[in-house]
Amino acid sequence: MESIEGDAGNFTVTVRERPRYVDMDKCIACGICAERCPRKVKDEYNQGLAKRKAIYVQYPQAVPLKYVIDADHCIYFKKKGRCRACEKYCPADAIDFTQKEKIHKIQVGSVVLSTGFKSFDPSGYDVFGYGSLPNVITSMEFERILSASGPFQGHLQRPSDDKPPQKIAWLQCVGSRDLHAGCHEYCSSVCCMYAIKEAVIAKEHAGGDLDTAIFFMDMRTPGKEFDKYYDRARDEVGVRFIRSRVHSIELAGHGSDDLRIIYMSEDGKLKKEIFNLVVLSTGLEISEDVRKLAQDLGIELDLHGFAKTSSFTPVATSRPGVFACGAFTGPKDIPQSVMEASAASSACAVLLADSRNTLTQEKTYPSEDPIIYEEPRIGVFVCHCGINIGGVVDVPAVRDYAETLPNVVYVADNMFTCSQDTQGLIRDAVKENRLNRVVVAACTPRTHEPLFQETIRDGGLNPYLFEFANIRDQDAWVHQKEPEKATEKAKDLVRMSVAKAALLEPIEPLLLGNRHEAMVVGGGAAGMIAALDLADQGLKTFIVEQKGKLGGNAKYVRKTWKGEDGRAFLADLIGRVQGHKQIEVLLDTKISHVSGFVGNFTTTVTTGSAEQELEHGIIILAVGAKPLKPDEYLYGQNERVMRWHELEELFEKEPERLEQAEAVAFIQCVGSREPERPYCSKFCCTSSLQQAIDFKTRKPDLNIYILYRDIRTYGQREELYRKARELGVIFIRYSLDKKPVVEETSVDGKDKLKITVKDHILGIPLELHVDYLNLATAIIARGEEELAKMLKVPLNEDGFFLEAHMKLRPVDFATDGIFVCGLAHYPKPLEESIVQAKAAAARAASVLIKESVEVEPTVSVVDQEKCIGCGLCEASCPFGAIHLVKVPGRGYRAENISALCKGCGICAAACPQKAIDMKHFRDRQIHAMIEAGGRR
Amino acid sequence: MKAGNIEMNKSFEPKILAFLCNWCAYAGADLAGVSRLQYPPAIRSIRVMCSGRVDPVYIIDGLKSGFDSVFVSG
Amino acid sequence: MELVRYLLDLSGIGRDRVQLRWISAAEGQLFAKYVAEVTNITQELGPFDPKKFRLPLAAVEQTLNSTRIRWLLGLTKQITEQGNVYNEKLKDKDFKKLLQQATEEEYQKALIIEVLKQSPRSVREMAEKTGLPVYTVSLRLNELERCNQAGLKEYSGSTPIFMGM
DSSP: OOEEEEETTEEEEEEEEOOOSBOTTTOOOOOHHHHHOOOEEEOTTTTTSSEEESEEOSSTTOSSOOOEEOTTTOHHHHTTSOOOHHHHHOTTOOBOTTOOOEEEEEEESOEEEOOOOEEOOOTTOTTTTBTTBTTEEEHHHHHHHHSTTSTTTTOOOOTTTOOOOSEEEEEEEESSSOOSTTSOSSOOSSHHHHHHHHHHHHHHHHTSOOEEEEEESSOOOOSTTHHHHHHHIIIIIOOEEEEEEEEEEEESSTTOOOEEEEEEETTSOEEEEEESEEEEEEOEEOOHHHHHHHHHHTOOBOTTSOBOOOSSSTTBOSSTTEEEOGGGGSOOOHHHHHHHHHHHHHHHHHHTGGGTTSSOOOOOOOOOOGGGGSSOOEEEEEEOTTTTTTTTSOHHHHHHHHHTSTTEEEEEEESOTTSHHHHHHHHHHHHHTTOOEEEEEESOHHHHHHHHHHHHHHTTSOTTSEEEEEOIIIIITTOTTOHHHHHHHHHHHHHHHHHHHTTOOOOOOEEEEOOOOEEEEOOBHHHHHHHHHHHTTTOOEEEEOSSSSSBGGGGGOSBOTTOOBHHHHHHHHHHHHHHOTTEEEEOSEEEEEEEEETTEEEEEEEETTEEEEEEESEEEEOOOEEEOOOSSTTTTTSTTEEETTHHHHHHHHOHHHHHHOOEEEEEEEESSSBTTBOSOOSSHHHHHHHHHHHHHHHOTTOEEEEEESSOOOOGGGHHHHHHHHHHTOEEEEOBTTBOOEEEEEEETTEEEEEEEEEOTTTOSEEEEEESEEEEEEOEEEOOOHHHHHHHTOOBOTTSSBOOSBTTTBTTBOSSTTEEEOGGGTSOOOHHHHHHHHHHHHHHHHHHHTSSEEEEOOOOEEEOTTTOOOOOHHHHHOTTSOEEEEEETTTEEEEEEOTTTOOOOOHHHHHOTTOOEEETTSOHHHHHHHHHHHHOO | OOSHHHHHHHHSOOOEEEEEETTTHHHHHHHHHHTTOOOOTTEEEEEESOGGGOOHHHHHHHHHTTOSEEEEEO | OHHHHHHHHHTTSOGGGEEEEOOOTTOHHHHHHHHHHHHHHHHHHOOOOTTTTHHHHHHHHHHHHOHHHHHHHHTHHIIIIIOOTTOOOOOHHHHHHHHHHHHHHHHHHHHHHHHHHHSOBOHHHHHHHHOOOHHHHHHHHHHHHHTTSEEEEEEETTEEEEEEO
């Protein structure tokens, strides 16, 4: 991108397209060119650990899968017209050396910048020895080493001698949380989690004997389910975690490729340990290119090069109409990036609501020819999934076995069956071999069935002529040590799927009219933001709030960690919501009943004694959470012990209390990260530090103690940690097995609290006398079991709503048309709640703007000849989706209400006449699978 | 596994037919995979939309077809 | 499911050949544990040979498909919770007893039908093949005759020989 001219809603973007020297329409990605190319180049994708050719594809799953010539290394361009090997051998005549650079001018209404990050380059920093010592590598390099498509095909080996390492160390915070020149002050947020993941996977690959150790300062795993992963890595997988400061790395001895790490342990002792491989957990940074681009586009950046955003508009850049998401606005992980991406799309949708659908075209599919379904002709595609399946199951053997099965006329095995080029292969195979049923043996239908259904639809087949054999999630991954048995199981599963496939029938899609209203449950910040984003697109939105006023937990946020005024924001937000024509706020209102389905929900709500029904197309759950009331540390027994915002509120109301105080303490992780609640409440560290800085600034001689387990000021919040230490806030770490003890006492006639805690650095118990103690207690779920049951959406073990996919679908549920955001999903700071609320609005709007929704047509069918109208099906159906209707001359007969039907099949099992069958799960199809599976 | 008896038992590789509900057990089974939890390779699963779909006759069918037992999980 | 297990006991196959477990989408750990558990139980039971149990399997299947059992199962809620027009309800315990009795009778009839499918037989022969007491065979046979599912074929000497219909 060269420039953006114009204003929000009407930009002209200039884009420079570099020549590829390969005709994209002609290239079939056969790879002969790369095979023939004589020029070898370091492969950047594999971090230089492998070579590629001058004509190449960046990585196997690249979209589109087309080759490109690297003109900087190609002999033709370097030696004036020599070589031309690729041109000579290309069977598709796709090489075109005459291509020139092109400039495109694109008219758009808004722009999203998701330029990502660059990994910190540790060369030149003596401490780490990167580049000068053998076997010191970066985490990105290690990631490639572990990868099936990496330089060593996923075999764990070290670079210097290709030997498998016995001991690997990870060094955290390389380039992050480091004030040295060229390093970054901020925390890169993701490194703790990826280091644990790499250590766990490395142990998995090595098969048991590998020793892994992570050298860290604070373990920062504040995300949803992250602490559980950390606990499991430490307690079950046996990853060692060493709280330390690394002093230096040196060669273990003359002629050795091993490395000695010299480090200071927490108690201040200098220690040494030898490892075969050292991985540097390098941080995330913004590249020079992106900084320059931002400058050219007029986007303001912060001190560290990240796009400047406000906590209240976290995806808006300084230039109206230009939005940002992902690591461009700060270091962050996949779920947060995905949420921000959806949030940015919501921001665009609001901006461009008036021009919606003015440029759209409808996708058309080839027509389905019913004649081809007569005789089953099945194609079976077996996936290697890199080494995920191929490393355990003998994939070629499964493929060959499939060929011997009845009705199978075509078989293939693919490295990644889900890759875009394989979709092309499947479509071609369907056409060339007149296939009318397709079986894919791969990961799991729960994530990938829709993709393959779409593919065969593009190939002219009804999407229900597809069957999945789950040989990854339920085979290769769970029988890693029994490859032969896993292969046998894969064969059986393929045989069962083929047996069912032969009996599959085409099923017509079910289209239903769609309502365009939204219902948001919860009137806190998340609920209101989601409602505004929808209402601003012209979509009528109900906010249902249990309490008598809007605001939720946001009212406790006096200031954000960036220093913005939280109360002003909330007042403005409430004002906008109340004044919006498209928003109807229902206070003191409870949900008593929900029926219906995506596009057509009917919800009964009660306000006082009045009941009313709301009709709407989607539901957003923004019900929030609450802080735990602890029963430890004298909370509730001594008024000097408070929690969360109580202390700052006290100091605000009675400033003399702060004036008279000599010392205050904070205890972190009260009720969090304990066996009973094994999760981190994510923003308590930031909150306590903010308050500590505030108090210390107002009263510099106040002693402030923060008793913590790990300080988790992730991302740019690290600035607070530095500032607090500079101001003289005292940090004392405690461990779960030696929690601080709080007692009432008095000093010189003044009431005080005595806190006894063991200091890990000095190794002795400390006694602190403080005037006030503030507890950062766990954020706990509200106990929404009933609501969850009503909506049939799951909660996790901690009572928070469980999304459809932790990383890729962070605001969706498996049930269509219901979304989640804010604290109801997991504890998080205000800015992240806002992002998630906007993401939920984006996902919701994608449903609401449609005229009709397509529902799963895999519903029950009643054989009217066999049905005797007894009504047992109606009585048994949990969804009210089957009922009796009067048929002239025959009495009553059962009839399915397709829109409500979830396809569970309870009615079919209950029918005494066996008159009910399930589409796509027909009796005979299941019988065929059972019979095929049992055969030995 | 020193005792002859136990070894005899363990050496027999049972084949078990499993009916897994798409929303619960099947998802749980996938999660076990994602978490790389290892378990015996005995089951051959059939995905159903709900364990209520499992007609008692299917169980007899499984035993007739040569499975050693049937596991229904919802 | 409980009924299937009851029938499996009745037929000598053993209720443990069917295992039922509840887990949620979030319980991968539990799933792995249950599979190991079910595998162990099956290993303890040893291999199942369907050929040895051909007759009982066929009879169990027939029982489960019988109108009487399917109706009783379908009406469970109505009988135990809603009651009939006179508001008469059966206690869960009594209903269970009723269901088990019906199941046992249907199973015995199914055994007789299966045995008669092979060839016409005398009551004593049927009792031998099915393992049922002679008196029970007579009772069930009587019921089958009334429903036109079995009938007298001929006399062998003074012994009546019955056949399936």
